[in-house]
Amino acid sequence: MLSTSSSPPSTEFVSLLTEHQADLWAFIISQLPGNPEVGDILQKTNLTLWTKREQFAPGSNFRAWAFSVARFEVLAHLKKHKRGNWLIFNDELLETISMEAPAAIPESSLRLKLLESCTAKLQPQHRDLLNHRYQSKDGLASYAKQCGRSVSSLSVTLHRVRATLRKCIETGLAKHLEKGDVV
Missing domain, CATH: 1.10.1740.10 (RNA polymerase sigma factor, region 2, helix turn helix motif)
Incomplete structure (x- = not known):
């Protein structure tokens, strides 16, 4: 007890x-x-x-x-x-x-660990974009000005980065399933 x-x-x-x-x-x-x-x-x-x-x-x-x-x-x-x-x-x-x-309902802790690992593999500018998008109160317009890109190009990049993360996490989950780990 x-x-x-x-x-x-x-x-x-x-x-x-x-x-x-x-x-x-x-x-x-x-x-x-x-x-x-x-x-x-x-x-x-x-x-x-x-x-x-x-x-x-x-x-x-x-x-x-x-x-x-x-x-x-x-x-x-x-x-x-x-x-x-x-x-x-x-x-x-x-x-x-x-x-x-x-x-x-899968164990969220494994997914979070995989997200951290996959995020660490991203290029620094992509991590910065993610951090700005999900941790800053400013919108993409302010970030676009800051880095000299258009909002639409940042949106496309953000979409691609999310897809890369999703694929990385799915690959990691599949590897855990192959090993017989509980997900």
Whole structure:
């Protein structure tokens, strides 16, 4: 059992919880597509996981346990908000989705590692373009001025860089599957 103090087991728990946030988000969305309260349900799931952290056995499948807790949070939300104007699945379909979603949601940590690795292989000017596009508040027009290129040429380059990254990540995933790694 994990302790409630700020000892290493709690640090380990926080690490596991952080590592699985994207997967939990995707799992909740799969059950409540279009629902604007997915973020709130994820927060409730995180709070419940934290509250019940002593029930988690280190070395067991944290992801499966977290998905189970998320499933109960989704059900509680649906019960509380029966008359929402978003899409609500019938119980049988929701059960099917909750059983199949964990296998359909790939481990995001491998994809993130592959993205970092693939990004590092890019030419420096392409990394700069990506950084500007996804981390700067300025648009492509300001970057185009800065580097003396047209916005349309930067858009084309950005499209090609994304395609290169996608191919690199897919190749990396395929290599992990060939080795028998779980994705």
